[in-house]
Amino acid sequence: MSLLDETISKIEPPDEAAIASIESELRQSIGDETGLGELETMLIKYAAIMKSSAPEVPKKCTIICCADHGVAAENVSAYPPSTTVEMTANYLVSRGAVANALSNFADSELLVADLGIAAPTEHLPGLINRKIAHGTNDCAKGPAMTRGEAIRAIETGIELAAKCADDGCCCFLPGEMGIANTTSSACVVATFCDITPEEATGRGTNISDERLAHKIEVVRRALEVNRPDKNDGIDVLAKVGGFEIGAIAGIILGAAAHHAFVVLDGFNTGAAALIASSLSPLVPRYLMGSHLAAEKGHRAILKKLGIRPCMDMKFRLGEATGSSIAVSLLDIAVKARRALTEDADASNFFHETMPPKAPPITDKTFNFYLKTFPRLSKDSMDKCQFRLDNLAKPIYCCGYLEEIAVELAGILDDERPGLDTGRALIVFSGGETSAAQHQLTKVFSEHADATVTVAHLRSDRPLTESFDFGRTTAEDITFSVPVIALALTEAEPGDPVGTKARALHEALLNDDGSLRYDATEFLSRTPKNLQADVAALLGAMIAAAHNNSLIVLDDESTEIVARYAESLCPDMKPYILHTQPALLQLNMTVPGGCIACLGIKIIDAALHILNDMKTFSEARVSVAKDGPGAKRQA
Numbered sequence: 310m311s312l313l314d315e316t317i318s319k320i321e322p323p324d325e326a327a328i329a330s331i332e333s334e335l336r337q338s339i340g341d342e343t344g345l346g347e348l349e350t351m352l353i354k355y356a357a358i359m360k361s362s363a364p365e366v367p368k369k370c371t372i373i374c375c376a377d378h379g380v381a382a383e384n385v386s387a388y389p390p391s392t393t394v395e396m397t398a399n400y401l402v403s404r405g406a407v408a409n410a411l412s413n414f415a416d417s418e419l420l421v422a423d424l425g426i427a428a429p430t431e432h433l434p435g436l437i438n439r440k441i442a443h444g445t446n447d448c449a450k451g452p453a454m455t456r457g458e459a460i461r462a463i464e465t466g467i468e469l470a471a472k473c474a475d476d477g478c479c480c481f482l483p484g485e486m487g488i489a490n491t492t493s494s495a496c497v498v499a500t501f502c503d504i505t506p507e508e509a510t511g512r513g514t515n516i517s518d519e520r521l522a523h524k525i526e527v528v529r530r531a532l533e534v535n536r537p538d539k540n541d542g543i544d545v546l547a548k549v550g551g552f553e554i555g556a557i558a559g560i561i562l563g564a565a566a567h568h569a570f571v572v573l574d575g576f577n578t579g580a581a582a583l584i585a586s587s588l589s590p591l592v593p594r595y596l597m598g599s600h601l602a603a604e605k606g607h608r609a610i611l612k613k614l615g616i617r618p619c620m621d622m623k624f625r626l627g628e629a630t631g632s633s634i635a636v637s638l639l640d641i642a643v644k645a646r647r648a649l650t651e652d653a654d655a656s657n658f659f660h661e662t663m664p665p666k667a668p669p670i671t672d673k674t675f676n677f678y679l680k681t682f683p684r685l686s687k688d689s690m691d692k693c694q695f696r697l698d699n700l701a702k703p704i705y706c707c708g709y710l711e712e713i714a715v716e717l718a719g720i721l722d723d724e725r726p727g728l729d730t731g732r733a734l735i736v737f738s739g740g741e742t743s744a745a746q747h748q749l750t751k752v753f754s755e756h757a758d759a760t761v762t763v764a765h766l767r768s769d770r771p772l773t774e775s776f777d778f779g780r781t782t783a784e785d786i787t788f789s790v791p792v793i794a795l796a797l798t799e800a801e802p803g804d805p806v807g808t809k810a811r812a813l814h815e816a817l818l819n820d821d822g823s824l825r826y827d828a829t830e831f832l833s834r835t836p837k838n839l840q841a842d843v844a845a846l847l848g849a850m851i852a853a854a855h856n857n858s859l860i861v862l863d864d865e866s867t868e869i870v871a872r873y874a875e876s877l878c879p880d881m882k883p884y885i886l887h888t889q890p891a892l893l894q895l896n897m898t899v900p901g902g903c904i905a906c907l908g909i910k911i912i913d914a915a916l917h918i919l920n921d922m923k924t925f926s927e928a929r930v931s932v933a934k935d936g937p938g939a940k941r942q943a
Contacts, residue, residue, distance in 0.1 A: 312464045313559075317589045319566040323357035330362035331646065344806030344899030347619050348642040351597060355639060358570045358595055359479060366643050367480035367570075369417035369636060370473045371629045372560060373400060373408050374466070374485050374553035376425035377444030379453065380531065381489035385524040387514040387703065387935040390444075390488050394428040395930040397421060397486060399701055401435050405923025407626055407702050408484055411633035414917040417482055422469060424462060425552035439465045441552050448493060448531040448549045459547035459555055463584075466559020467566075474567035480636060481564045481571045483557045483578050484629035489513075494580035495528045495606060496549035500537045501583040502609040511576070511604035514703040515625065515936045542587030550584070557581035562588065565595040572632035572639075575602035575624060579610035586614060597639070600624055600631030603708070620893045622911075623708030630707065634914055638895070638907065641756045648752040649745055657751070659762040663770065663778040678780070678851045682880040685719030693718035693725065693919070695941075700922040701930040704938035709892060710915040716883060717912070720857050721791055728916050732759045732792035732909050734902045735782060737845045739766045742901070743802040750901040757906035757913075759794060762786065766841045772832065775841040779848030787856035792912060794905035795849050796863035797842050807898030810865035812836055813843075817869055828877035846870045854884035859912070861886045863905040864898060886912070 310318075331353055345352075356364050375397045381390045399406045400421045412419040422437040423430045427444035430436055441461055445453040454462075470481065491513035499509035506528040512521055535548035546555050558581040561571050573582055573596055586592040598616035601607060603625035611618060619638065624630045693715045698704050705711065717726050734754050754761045764782045766775060787793050799808050816836050819825050826834050835843050847870060853860050862871050868887065875882045888908035889895060897904050925932050925942055932942035 312467055313460060316467050316562050316566045320562070320589050320591045322591060323594055324360040325357065327356045327360055327362045328353050331356045344897060345642065345645065346896035346898065348638060348645070348895060348897065351639050352642040352646055354597065355570065355643070358568060360568060364643060366640050368477050369415060369480040369482060370420060370478040371408060371412045371417045371482040371484060371633070372420045372422065372469060373628060374422050374424050374483065374556040376487045376552035377427035378487055378489040378493055378551050379445045379447035380449055380492050380527065382447055383449050383527045385492045385520065385527055386488050387516045387933040387938055388488055389931050389934065390427065392931050393486055393488050394426050394430065396701065397423065397426060397430065397436065398433055399923065399928040399930055401433050403923045403928040405701060405921070405928045406628060407630055407707065407918065407922065408628035410917040410921035411628070411630060411914060413921055414914050415482070415633040415636050417633065417636070422556065424465065424556050437469070441465070445551055448496065448535060449527050450534065452535060452548045453493065453550055454547050454552070456543060456547045459543050459550065462546070462552045462555025463559035463562070466556035467563035469556070470560045470563025470569070471567065474564070474569050479569040481560055481569060482574070482629040482632045482636060483560050483571060483581070484574055485553045485557060485577045485627050487551055487553050490551050490553065490577055491604065492524060492527060493549055493551045493554060494577045496531050496537070497545055497554065497580040497583060498606040498610055499528065499532060500539045500545050500549070501587065502606070502613050504606065504609050506532065508609065509606040511606065512625065514933065515705060515938060517936045520935050542584040546584050554581045554584070558584040561585040561592060561596070565589065565592055570595045570597060572597045572599055572636050573616065574599060574629050574632040575627050576604035576607045576610070577627040579607055582614055583610060597635065599635035602631070619895055622710065622892060624706065625708070626702060626706040634911065637910055641753060641907070644752045644756060645749060648748040651748065657761070659760065660765065661762055661782050662765040663767045663774070665767070666770070667774045667777055678855055679878050682854060682878070683857055685883055686722035687719065689722050689724045690715050690719040696725065696924070697919065698941040699924045699943060701925050701928040702922070704933060704936070704941055707918055710911070710918050713886065713912055713915040714919045717859055720859055720884060725919055726916060728920050730792060730916060731790040732757065732794070733786050733790045734759045734761045734794040734796065734905060735764055735786065735849060736761065736796045736798060736902050737764045737766055737779065737842055738798045739768060739800055739842060741802050742798045746798055746901045749899060749903050753903040753906040757909040759906060759909055761902070764845065766845055768841050772840055772844040775844035776848035779845030780852040783849035783852040784856060787853045787858040791858050792861065792909060793853045793858045794861040794863065794902055794909060795846060795867055796900055796902035796905055797846065797866050798901050800838065806900065807864070809839060809842065809900065810898065812839060813866055813869045817873070824872060824876060828873045831873045843870055847874055850874050850881065850885070854881045858884070859886055860884050861905045861908040861912070862888050863902055864900045866900065
């Protein structure tokens, strides 16, 4: 029996008993509705794969598979073919690629393998040499490789997965490097998903309109010349795939055979997953999704595999970018399950209590704050953007991470904010909170490395005093902390999660989700029992923005208040980071800062990109010759 056949025979369904056990445990800890949304879904799937109702934080391995494509000769990329070996050197020598930055962020071991680079690679330290050939053939003119080479590529991936599993890895984050590989992947996706070349083909390395039209025709020609058989995954790989795509398909199969799992990244790893699932229909049960990639055909891949993305960050890169962030979400899901089985402990929280009586805030003070917001530093933002554009990656490929980095640079007047940028969480509370809420706030804030201040409100005081309490609490913290998360707790320990959010939604939003009232009257339209919460949040937002801090929002309660605040004072908008659903689509309803802490982790990822990566010049990597990158990269 071949290694491929033996591996497929070992893949079995995940453990249903573990699913039932962990679901029961969560119900007992929080109730019928945990509020963790897709985090709970991730946790349950992970527990089933690991055959454990109490799984540990996974040991991770990022594997970047590198190979050249003969179809690059058709000029379908913004970068020359030499970029493949240059970027491989960057991973291992300069250590300045996105894969390096985000494996640091995810605390994942980084391995780099040569499956078919069309250049000598013996000089590269630490490279895993599994070269099958010096690149594939041009699939626009005939088969990319032989059937034997396709099987060898898959079995190489199986071997890599087995070695890592033997070393204790149970979580694989595959990525790839190969100029023109999105062209091959488009052919694979068009075949398996029954979509047209136009629907399957995207901009890849951010190519121009003219080159995109040409790339679509190359994909069409490759499919017409080769006629790949969608009922035979090896045939599809051999005719239109790539060596690194085959290796990733093998990693996926090998992981499933070892009861490990794979977090899918973007378009190319999705194409590899289609090949793997055509060889074993159980494969999708060992896959976790991460993001919706900017490539056109990615949505069709996820639909075919039955996988739901948990974020949309506008990424267009395949170096385990989205999967590195997604696995951080799984980490906190595992930690949250463990915390909910422990006794409540909030001893590391700071506490501030609203005074029995405070001096009344005047319209003069209120107007001062609203009309004297500082301006973002355009100079720092321009310099930060220029650095991002010249880091060794396709231009604009990191989507919202780049936008967050530039915004923070402007807020702090620092073109390169550091990884040690301080962060804090303020949770406004009007009463006692449940033990589960204490534990969740504790574990999520620790995950984000954020200090926690619980600000205790008084419902018997005028709203101006609630506003002033929120203002002074945030002002004191943001004098020294440039990233501030704001949140509420539920009114009573026994309230179902999301009670306040639902009440504010019903009172302040129209059926289509738009704001129901003018911003100047929304506080008076807020339910009486929530007016103190809203006033304090509003005061905290205004003070934090006034102090040049980036404000990270939590559940829908904070989202609604922020939207009205932005309407009241548009100058606040650049200072507010909307976490869910703008960045994360987790359907979480638990309050207490949990969602905001995930937003802080996204800021962390952006700072890793900005600080850990090297420029094209530093890494000695070729710059773009087409598209917007050709005008900015030097």
